[in-house]
Amino acid sequence: MISFSKVNKWYGDYHALVDVTARVNKGEVVVVCGPSGSGKSTLIRTVNRLEEIQSGELTFDGRSVHAPMSGSELNKLRSHIGFVFQSFNLFPHMSVVENVMFSPIRVNSMGKSEARDKALSLLERVGLASKAGAYPAQLSGGQQQRVAIARALAMEPPAMLFDEPTSALDPEMVGEVLAVMRSLANDGMTMMCVTHEMGFAREVADCVWFMDAGSILEVADPQTFFKQPQHPRAQRFLSDLRTH
Amino acid sequence: MTDLVAIISDNWLLLLVGQYPNGPLGGLACTLILSILGIALAFPLSVLIALARTSKWRLLSWPATALVYGARGVPLLMIILWVYFLVPALIGRNVSGFTTMVCTLVIYEAAFLAEVVRSGIQALPRGQMEAARALGHNYLGAMWSVVLPQALYNVMPSMLSQFVSTIKETTLGYVINVHELTFAASQVNNQLLTKPFHVFFILAVIYFIVCWSLTQLAEWLERRIATKRRGVSTVRPAVDAENIVSPIATDRPVPVRSIS
Numbered sequence: 001m002i003s004f005s006k007v008n009k010w011y012g013d014y015h016a017l018v019d020v021t022a023r024v025n026k027g028e029v030v031v032v033c034g035p036s037g038s039g040k041s042t043l044i045r046t047v048n049r050l051e052e053i054q055s056g057e058l059t060f061d062g063r064s065v066h067a068p069m070s071g072s073e074l075n076k077l078r079s080h081i082g083f084v085f086q087s088f089n090l091f092p093h094m095s096v097v098e099n100v101m102f103s104p105i106r107v108n109s110m111g112k113s114e115a116r117d118k119a120l121s122l123l124e125r126v127g128l129a130s131k132a133g134a135y136p137a138q139l140s141g142g143q144q145q146r147v148a149i150a151r152a153l154a155m156e157p158p159a160m161l162f163d164e165p166t167s168a169l170d171p172e173m174v175g176e177v178l179a180v181m182r183s184l185a186n187d188g189m190t191m192m193c194v195t196h197e198m199g200f201a202r203e204v205a206d207c208v209w210f211m212d213a214g215s216i217l218e219v220a221d222p223q224t225f226f227k228q229p230q231h232p233r234a235q236r237f238l239s240d241l242r243t244h
Numbered sequence: 245m246t247d248l249v250a251i252i253s254d255n256w257l258l259l260l261v262g263q264y265p266n267g268p269l270g271g272l273a274c275t276l277i278l279s280i281l282g283i284a285l286a287f288p289l290s291v292l293i294a295l296a297r298t299s300k301w302r303l304l305s306w307p308a309t310a311l312v313y314g315a316r317g318v319p320l321l322m323i324i325l326w327v328y329f330l331v332p333a334l335i336g337r338n339v340s341g342f343t344t345m346v347c348t349l350v351i352y353e354a355a356f357l358a359e360v361v362r363s364g365i366q367a368l369p370r371g372q373m374e375a376a377r378a379l380g381h382n383y384l385g386a387m388w389s390v391v392l393p394q395a396l397y398n399v400m401p402s403m404l405s406q407f408v409s410t411i412k413e414t415t416l417g418y419v420i421n422v423h424e425l426t427f428a429a430s431q432v433n434n435q436l437l438t439k440p441f442h443v444f445f446i447l448a449v450i451y452f453i454v455c456w457s458l459t460q461l462a463e464w465l466e467r468r469i470a471t472k473r474r475g476v477s478t479v480r481p482a483v484d485a486e487n488i489v490s491p492i493a494t495d496r497p498v499p500v501r502s503i504s
Contacts, residue, residue, distance in 0.1 A: 048378055071382060079380025089375035093393050093473060103379040106389065135473040148375075155379060 007056035031201040034211035082152035082160035097132040142173030159190035270423030290357030315355030364395030
C-alpha cells in the first residue's frame with residue numbers, strides 16, 4: 001500500500017531521511033517509533049507530500065507520490081490519504097459536523113444532505129454524534145482529535161496516517177483516541193502511526209519500525225521488538241522508556 | 245451654543261449635500277460615498293494584493309510588494325496631486341476630482357490594508373493550511389474557505405482602524421476641489437468669516453459620529469461571530485475573544501462576557 005525505496009531528504013545540510021526502504025502492506029498497522037528528532041514525523045509527512053523528498057521513490061496504492069504531477073493530480077492523490085495531525089487542526093470557524101462535511105462537499109462534490117448524513121454517521125462512529133453542532137473550541141482535546149479522525153475518514157481513504165495523534169493530549173484523554181484507532185485497525189484499515197504509545201504498539205501493531213537519525217534501524221513484529229530488540233540503539237531506547 | 249444652532253439651521257443642506265441639485269453632490273453625502281466606495285473597493289483589492297504578496301510566484305509577489313512599499317513610502321496628498329495633474333496629461337482628457345480621489349484612495353488604502361490582511365494570513369498556524377491541503381483542497385480553495393475567514397476575523401480591529409482612516413482621508417479631496425464635507429464646511433466658514441471655531445467644531449462632530457458609527461458596527465459584527473463560536477478557537481490564545489475587542493473601545497471598559 002505504501003512503499004519507501006531508498007528515500008532521502010535533506011534540510012539544507014541536515015540529512016533528515018537516510019535511505020529509507022520499507023513497506024506498509026494493505027490492512028497492516030505499522031507503528032513508527034524512536035527518539036525525538038529521529039525523522040518519524042518527517043517520514044510520515046512525505047507520504048502525502050507535505051514534505052518533499054530529494055531522492056528515492058515513494059508509492060502509495062501503486063502511484064508514485066513524488067513523481068512530477070499537476071496540482072490537481074496531487075490534490076486528488078492527497079484526498080485518498082487520511083492524515084491526522086498532532087495538533088488536530090480542526091477548522092475553528094466551522095462546527096464539528098461542518099468540519100467533517102466540508103471536504104466531501106468541496107473536494108468530491110458530494111451533495112450537502114448526503115455529506116451531512118455521512119458526517120453524522122462518522123461522528124457516531126467516533127462517539128461524538130451529540131457534539132455535531134458544537135464548535136471545536138467547545139471540545140476537549142480528545143474529542144477534537146476524534147473529530148479530526150472522522151474528518152479524515154469522510155474522504156474514505158484506503159489508508160490513514162497518524163502523526164503523534166495523542167502527544168498533545170492530557171493523559172486521561174489518550175485512551176479515547178486510542179480506542180477509536182484500535183477500532184479502525186480492527187476494521188482492517190491500513191494504518192501508519194507515529195506514536196509514543198508503546199502499549200498501543202504492543203497491542204495493535206502488526207509491525208514496528210524503529211527510527212533514529214533518519215534511518216529505520218529495525219523492523220520487527222511487536223513481540224520481538226519489545227522482548228528482544230536487535231539493534232543496540234533500540235535496546236537503549238526501550239530501556240530508557242522502562243526506567244520511568 | 246445659539247451660534248452653533250444658527251449655523252447648522254442656516255447651512256444644514258449645504259453641509260449635507262453641498263450645492264446639489266444645482267451643483268455636484270457634495271457635503272456629508274459626498275464624504276460618505278467616497279468612504280463607502282473607498283472601503284468597498286479597497287477591501288477586496290487588499291485581499292488580492294495580500295495573496296499576491298504571500299505568493300511563491302515572483303511574478304505576483306514582486307509587483308504587490310512594490311505597490312505596498314511605494315504607497316507606504318509617500319504621503320497620500322502627494323499621490324493625489326500627482327494623479328490629479330499627471331493622469332489627464334497622460335491620457336489627454338480631464339478626470340474629475342471625484343474619480344481621482346476614489347482611485348487614489350482605493351489604491352493607497354488597499355496597499356495598507358493588504359499588509360493587515362497579510363499579517364492575519366501569516367499569523368494563522370500553518371497546520372490550518374496543511375490540514376486543508378492534506379484533505380485534498382487546492383491552495384485557493386483552502387485559502388478562501390479555511391485561512392481567510394479566520395485571518396480576516398483575527399485582524400478585524402486593525403482593518404477597522406484602516407477603514408476609519410479611509411473615511412478621514414476623504415478630507416484630502418478638499419485640495420483638488422472635491423466638494424466633500426470639509427469643502428462644504430470651509431464654504432460656510434468663508435461666508436461667515438468670523439466663526440471658524442464654531443464651523444470646524446461642527447465639522448469635527450460630524451466626522452466623529454461617522455467614524456464612531458463604523459466602530460460600533462464592527463464591534464457588533466465581532467460580538468456576533470464570537471458568540472457564534474463561543475470560546476473562540478484553540479489555535480488562538482484563549483483570551484483573544486475578549487482582548488481583540490478592547491483596542492476598538494478605547495474610551496470605555498470592555499463589557500465582560502461569559503465564556504462557556
